[in-house]
Amino acid sequence: MVGGGQLARMTHQAAISLGVPLRVLARDPGESAAQVCADVRIGDERSLDDLRAFAKDCDVVTWDHEHVPQELIKALEEAGTACRPGSDALLHAQDKLVMRERLSSFGAPCPAFSHVPSRAPLAFLEAFAREHGWPLVLKATRGGYDGKGVWVLDALDRDTAELVNRLLDEGVDLLVEEHVAFRRELAALVARSPYGQGAAYPIVETVQRDGICHEVISPAPGLDEDTAAEAQRLALDIAEHLGVTGLLAVELFQTDSGLVVNELAMRPHNSGHWTIEGARTSQFEQHVRAVLDLPLGSTEATAPYVVMVNVLGGDDPDVYPRYVHVMAHDPGVRVHMYGKQVRPGRKIGHVTALGDDLDEVRERARHAADYLRWGPAMKERG
Amino acid sequence: MVGGGQLARMTHQAAISLGVPLRVLARDPGESAAQVCADVRIGDERSLDDLRAFAKDCDVVTWDHEHVPQELIKALEEAGTACRPGSDALLHAQDKLVMRERLSSFGAPCPAFSHVPSRAPLAFLEAFAREHGWPLVLKATRGGYDGKGVWVLDALDRDTAELVNRLLDEGVDLLVEEHVAFRRELAALVARSPYGQGAAYPIVETVQRDGICHEVISPAPGLDEDTAAEAQRLALDIAEHLGVTGLLAVELFQTDSGLVVNELAMRPHNSGHWTIEGARTSQFEQHVRAVLDLPLGSTEATAPYVVMVNVLGGDDPDVYPRYVHVMAHDPGVRVHMYGKQVRPGRKIGHVTALGDDLDEVRERARHAADYLRWGPAMKERG
Numbered sequence: 033m034v035g036g037g038q039l040a041r042m043t044h045q046a047a048i049s050l051g052v053p054l055r056v057l058a059r060d061p062g063e064s065a066a067q068v069c070a071d072v073r074i075g076d077e078r079s080l081d082d083l084r085a086f087a088k089d090c091d092v093v094t095w096d097h098e099h100v101p102q103e104l105i106k107a108l109e110e111a112g113t114a115c116r117p118g119s120d121a122l123l124h125a126q127d128k129l130v131m132r133e134r135l136s137s138f139g140a141p142c143p144a145f146s147h148v149p150s151r152a153p154l155a156f157l158e159a160f161a162r163e164h165g166w167p168l169v170l171k172a173t174r175g176g177y178d179g180k181g182v183w184v185l186d187a188l189d190r191d192t193a194e195l196v197n198r199l200l201d202e203g204v205d206l207l208v209e210e211h212v213a214f215r216r217e218l219a220a221l222v223a224r225s226p227y228g229q230g231a232a233y234p235i236v237e238t239v240q241r242d243g244i245c246h247e248v249i250s251p252a253p254g255l256d257e258d259t260a261a262e263a264q265r266l267a268l269d270i271a272e273h274l275g276v277t278g279l280l281a282v283e284l285f286q287t288d289s290g291l292v293v294n295e296l297a298m299r300p301h302n303s304g305h306w307t308i309e310g311a312r313t314s315q316f317e318q319h320v321r322a323v324l325d326l327p328l329g330s331t332e333a334t335a336p337y338v339v340m341v342n343v344l345g346g347d348d349p350d351v352y353p354r355y356v357h358v359m360a361h362d363p364g365v366r367v368h369m370y371g372k373q374v375r376p377g378r379k380i381g382h383v384t385a386l387g388d389d390l391d392e393v394r395e396r397a398r399h400a401a402d403y404l405r406w407g408p409a410m411k412e413r414g
Numbered sequence: 415m416v417g418g419g420q421l422a423r424m425t426h427q428a429a430i431s432l433g434v435p436l437r438v439l440a441r442d443p444g445e446s447a448a449q450v451c452a453d454v455r456i457g458d459e460r461s462l463d464d465l466r467a468f469a470k471d472c473d474v475v476t477w478d479h480e481h482v483p484q485e486l487i488k489a490l491e492e493a494g495t496a497c498r499p500g501s502d503a504l505l506h507a508q509d510k511l512v513m514r515e516r517l518s519s520f521g522a523p524c525p526a527f528s529h530v531p532s533r534a535p536l537a538f539l540e541a542f543a544r545e546h547g548w549p550l551v552l553k554a555t556r557g558g559y560d561g562k563g564v565w566v567l568d569a570l571d572r573d574t575a576e577l578v579n580r581l582l583d584e585g586v587d588l589l590v591e592e593h594v595a596f597r598r599e600l601a602a603l604v605a606r607s608p609y610g611q612g613a614a615y616p617i618v619e620t621v622q623r624d625g626i627c628h629e630v631i632s633p634a635p636g637l638d639e640d641t642a643a644e645a646q647r648l649a650l651d652i653a654e655h656l657g658v659t660g661l662l663a664v665e666l667f668q669t670d671s672g673l674v675v676n677e678l679a680m681r682p683h684n685s686g687h688w689t690i691e692g693a694r695t696s697q698f699e700q701h702v703r704a705v706l707d708l709p710l711g712s713t714e715a716t717a718p719y720v721v722m723v724n725v726l727g728g729d730d731p732d733v734y735p736r737y738v739h740v741m742a743h744d745p746g747v748r749v750h751m752y753g754k755q756v757r758p759g760r761k762i763g764h765v766t767a768l769g770d771d772l773d774e775v776r777e778r779a780r781h782a783a784d785y786l787r788w789g790p791a792m793k794e795r796g
Binding site for chain 1: 426432448452691695703710712749752763
């Protein structure tokens with residue numbers, strides 16, 4: 033697995049059970065996965081030499097993130113390395129414009145979108161807004177994640193003009209989309225194997241805060257069966273059309289007129305962390321099974337409600353003493369920490385609670401996450 | 415954790431979630447845990463120098479097995495290393511005679527037992543048999559596991575005489591016990607922290623084959639509530655009396671006249687592997703929490719029935735191709751492989767199934783384990 037973040041870390045936990053040796057390419061031995069894996073190679077995923085040395089003797093190469101340049105993945109593939117997902121599929125998780133064009137080509141519901149031309153971009157945006165209304169959503173076609181590379185434009189004022197001109201001057205390729213008035217955000221997580229088997233997890237509701245996925249509720253409360261089935265089918269269709277191998281997470285807007293695709297990711301995804309305890313097969317094991325072309329595991333939920341809340345860094349770099357309260361307060365809450373240095377607002381772990389009563393489960397997960405962040409000061413800070 | 419077996423391997427999986435760095439002392443880099451852990455020290459747990467070098471900078475030292483010599487653990491403790499369980503407690507899992515004497519001293523139910531004197535041992539055994547009847551169970555006081563170091567004596571014949579004399583000549587210290595006529599075997603798994611908190615898992619039935627734990631059913635089918643509660647209380651009492659920190663597994667005989675203690679282990683135990691999916695907190699996480707003096711996790715079962723079956727090695731050293739059938743046949747069965755070289759009859763992994771219908775769950779787990787061992791030949795071989 034290329035990348036040494038928490039996704040590789042949790043994938044390693046799953047791979048251990050299957051007796052599958054996981055090698056990780058990390059930039060630094062201190063990275064989340066590098067701390068816990070036996071087979072760590074230090075290198076830069078933007079260097080073909082490093083990738084080649086890493087991939088030697090690997091049966092399959094897969095990705096912890098979308099930031100490996102296309103041309104390098106293609107070079108690996110040309111040399112005979114099995115990359116899953118492959119470059120053609122992964123491109124749709126790397127380039128938002130390519131993704132929009134492709135999804136639209138087979139009728140997957142997307143917001144209105146267009147490439148922003150470098151010539152007369154402001155006039156173009158004004159015309160786009162006349163058709164679709166303000167606000168607009170401006171996105172870098174490549175390189176964004178967790179809210180980075182996305183800007184909401186309220187009007188064509190001086191700030192907007194400065195931003196757009198600066199980005200284009202910096203060579204950032206831009207996409208504009210209509211702003212979708214959504215009721216809430218959902219996520220559909222599916223797996224697809226090279227053989228073509230597909231498996232869909234229950235549809236979840238994701239609650240974002242500051243552009244970061246903060247809380248995930250499985251199943252999405254009150255979601256009607258038809259819409260849930262439609263979301264699963266949509267994600268399976270996208271996986272098949274794009275030839276995805278491994279996991280595909282489809283972030284969705286639920287609107288008054290139906291579902292709209294927001295973003296795609298082709299790897300274990302924050303919206304699927306709940307599956308570690310909440311589904312018979314965790315997304316991490318499912319990804320390993322899918323990329324190795326093993327039969328996929330059951331996606332059945334293990335409880336009526338499962339809630340995952342991300343743990344963000346607070347002011348105190350030492351989270352460990354706060355375990356005592358969290359574990360004593362709630363022996364059933366599951367704590368997952370990523371071994372990351374605590375910085376305020378950084379994702380450093382997640383907690384999961386499950387049970388029959390959604391309000392109670394949600395309160396338990398929130399309490400644990402807030403306490404791990406703030407300690408006894410959570411009431412003032414949370 | 416001293417020892418590089420599958421218990422350390424699975425403890426590492428649990429420690430990762432807690433963000434607890436686990437260092438492992440293994441004799442060989444190919445050992446089960448050494449294959450997957452980031453921090454592996456190669457050394458011999460019977461060497462004080464190796465143990466000291468290993469334990470340096472560790473907050474707590476714990477054990478994957480009972481084979482570290484007492485005097486070395488005591489030396490570590492005297493040098494200020496926190497050993498959990500400590501030497502005084504662990505002695506009762508290392509020396510069966512000490513265990514029997516201690517348990518009897520506070521009324522824990524044991525079979526009749528006695529040390530076998532090196533002078534006139536056969537006359538002694540004959541007298542013991544006159545009181546308790548044949549067969550007798552002869553045990554090495556130290557060093558046995560998985561049926562090794564245990565012999566059932568049917569009569570004082572020439573074979574018995576030869577065996578006893580040979581063992582004594584070799585310097586093996588011997589214990590004799592009455593043979594308990596049990597209905598079935600149960601196991602009670604509890605955790606105890608240095609703070610004194612205790613937690614008990616549901617009582618399971620264990621099915622042994624050739625002296626090796628083969629199948630575990632949670633909860634023990636048809637066990638009445640009183641006996642289950644008594645077994646849990648007994649294990650918690652033993653943990654407290656012996657000052658155990660970490661896990662304590664108590665192997666029990668269920669007889670017509672009540673429960674009898676068979677063996678003790680102070681570490682994650684084969685009879686608790688079902689907890690990985692079958693309990694809110696796995697025994698591995700529980701052990702980590704207990705030895706670090708963190709509050710203990712919920713032992714609640716996640717399903718009405720959970721069955722674990724050990725996977726033994728068959729004739730074919732390559733198990734991997736058989737995953738395809740096992741996973742396709744039953745997407746809900748959980749496979750845990752230990753990365754061990756396949757040798758016929760060797761424990762190389764386990765599988766877990768869970769659900770509402772015991773017969774079905776048991777059949778699913780058995781099928782997966784048998785297929786992983788024998789492949790399509792399972793019908794003839796299993």
